[in-house]
Amino acid sequence: MSSTPRLLLPRSTPEEVGIDPAGIADLVRALDEGGGAHSLMVVRHGHVVAEHWWHPHAADQRHTMFSVSKTFTAMAVGLAVHEGLISLDDRVVELLADDLPADPSENLRAMTVRHLLTMTAGFEFDTMNAITDDEMPWVRTILAVPVVRAPGSRFLYDTGVTHLLAAIMQRVTGQRLLDWLTPRLLAPLGIEGATWQQSSEGIDAGGFGMNLTSEHMAAFGQLLVQGGRWGDSQLIPAEWVADATHHHSDPSVMGWGPESMVGYGYQLWHCTAPGAYRADGAFGQFIVVWPEHNAVVVITSGLPFETQNEQLARLWRHLGPAFDRTPAEPAASLADLHLPLPSGSAWPEGLGDLAFAWEGGSLAVRRDRELAVIETAELTVAAGLGAWFENGPRVPVDGEHRILFGAYAWADERTLVIRGVVTGTPYVRTATIALAADGATADIVIEQNAGFGSLQLVRATAATVLQPTA
Numbered sequence: 001m002s003s004t005p006r007l008l009l010p011r012s013t014p015e016e017v018g019i020d021p022a023g024i025a026d027l028v029r030a031l032d033e034g035g036g037a038h039s040l041m042v043v044r045h046g047h048v049v050a051e052h053w054w055h056p057h058a059a060d061q062r063h064t065m066f067s068v069s070k071t072f073t074a075m076a077v078g079l080a081v082h083e084g085l086i087s088l089d090d091r092v093v094e095l096l097a098d099d100l101p102a103d104p105s106e107n108l109r110a111m112t113v114r115h116l117l118t119m120t121a122g123f124e125f126d127t128m129n130a131i132t133d134d135e136m137p138w139v140r141t142i143l144a145v146p147v148v149r150a151p152g153s154r155f156l157y158d159t160g161v162t163h164l165l166a167a168i169m170q171r172v173t174g175q176r177l178l179d180w181l182t183p184r185l186l187a188p189l190g191i192e193g194a195t196w197q198q199s200s201e202g203i204d205a206g207g208f209g210m211n212l213t214s215e216h217m218a219a220f221g222q223l224l225v226q227g228g229r230w231g232d233s234q235l236i237p238a239e240w241v242a243d244a245t246h247h248h249s250d251p252s253v254m255g256w257g258p259e260s261m262v263g264y265g266y267q268l269w270h271c272t273a274p275g276a277y278r279a280d281g282a283f284g285q286f287i288v289v290w291p292e293h294n295a296v297v298v299i300t301s302g303l304p305f306e307t308q309n310e311q312l313a314r315l316w317r318h319l320g321p322a323f324d325r326t327p328a329e330p331a332a333s334l335a336d337l338h339l340p341l342p343s344g345s346a347w348p349e350g351l352g353d354l355a356f357a358w359e360g361g362s363l364a365v366r367r368d369r370e371l372a373v374i375e376t377a378e379l380t381v382a383a384g385l386g387a388w389f390e391n392g393p394r395v396p397v398d399g400e401h402r403i404l405f406g407a408y409a410w411a412d413e414r415t416l417v418i419r420g421v422v423t424g425t426p427y428v429r430t431a432t433i434a435l436a437a438d439g440a441t442a443d444i445v446i447e448q449n450a451g452f453g454s455l456q457l458v459r460a461t462a463a464t465v466l467q468p469t470a
Helices: 021-034 068-082 106-110 113-117 138-143 159-173 177-189 214-225 238-244 310-318
Strands: 037-044 047-053 210-212 277-281 285-290 295-301 353-358 361-368 371-375 380-385 389-397 400-412 415-422 428-435 441-448 456-467
Touching: 021 037, 021 047, 021 310, 037 214, 047 214, 068 113, 068 159, 068 177, 068 210, 068 214, 068 238, 068 277, 068 285, 113 159, 138 159, 159 177, 177 214, 210 214, 214 277, 214 285, 214 295, 285 310, 295 310, 353 441, 361 456, 371 400, 371 415, 380 389, 380 415, 428 456
Parallel strands: 380 400
Antiparallel strands: 037 047, 037 295, 277 285, 285 295, 353 361, 353 456, 361 371, 371 380, 389 400, 400 415, 415 428, 428 441, 441 456
């Protein structure tokens, strides 16, 4: 059940900060029509002027940030530099001496903190891919990967090098990164309850695994647009924020499209909108800092890699022209926002419980008054008819149990569609069960909207057991 979250930023209206509300309404509609949006928060001149969540996502839920985490790690490094604990030219082999391979290469010996920050460490692939078992020592495994290029010579997006930064921070501070950041950065911003996934060695992941609410993200973005200043305190040195947002390396070699071609700072991406930069996480998690307009925009999403940057295109197209534009007419009201639901009819009268079995899997579906209850070997999910039904905390993610919602509908007399959402994550799973005319078999497809591997989880023809109602 949702609770009222703590407000970290003051509220205002779009008109009071010089934004045409029609532009925000157009942006919300575009995000809704595009599908996959979980939240939107728009901040200008330090005031939140728009905040929307697509049910069942809600304001009080921490969302998995993926690589947005990298930017927090970069700011922590800046604080450590300011405190004299490390420097950008310190060599990784000296800072992580206990985890080196037996005979470090010349390229590894040349690698510095600066190279880690700018994604120019010299590895040939994302070194997190070398971690194939949760029990493996992450730091030692990453450092054992061959450094094929001279550090500083070429950009390569590498989440593993950000983990090395987190490990360095833990070595030089004696604390895990989250604990060290809390009194220096998170607590002054009012951020409470943040979590961070850890390695088998108890080191925060650094490059991913941080969980924050949309307002937490907005407050962090506001800190950056203010040059690291919060109220009367300079939480991050202004020169570090300026340096971190400067162009340090060329990410265009990745060939990932326009929004990944502009430039890269310290664990930050430059945007196609002039002067804007962003913290960027997989499947459409963004903190966009737009200094030209003294604005911050937070978006959380659940989109495939191939389409996640469409959220940014929508942002530039609809919100960009609305800054300092005189409203022509009142903005149209927005309908209730929710993730796409299965559409169709209720459980057919006379049809009893269903059970399906195929090679490698099984599931059962039964009617429980207005709900459909889906049972698998892993969990049981109750689904509402064309509406999200809350099942409570069921799914473990990053060390905590997330709330699972379910919805169902019969698309036609033989096709059942069931959808499940794990809040605070990008993930939505849809099961489509198409019964054969004789009911003896069913074609079952289970798909996921976003993920690091195949999005089709099951495609099978299953044997069906029909149990007529009494």
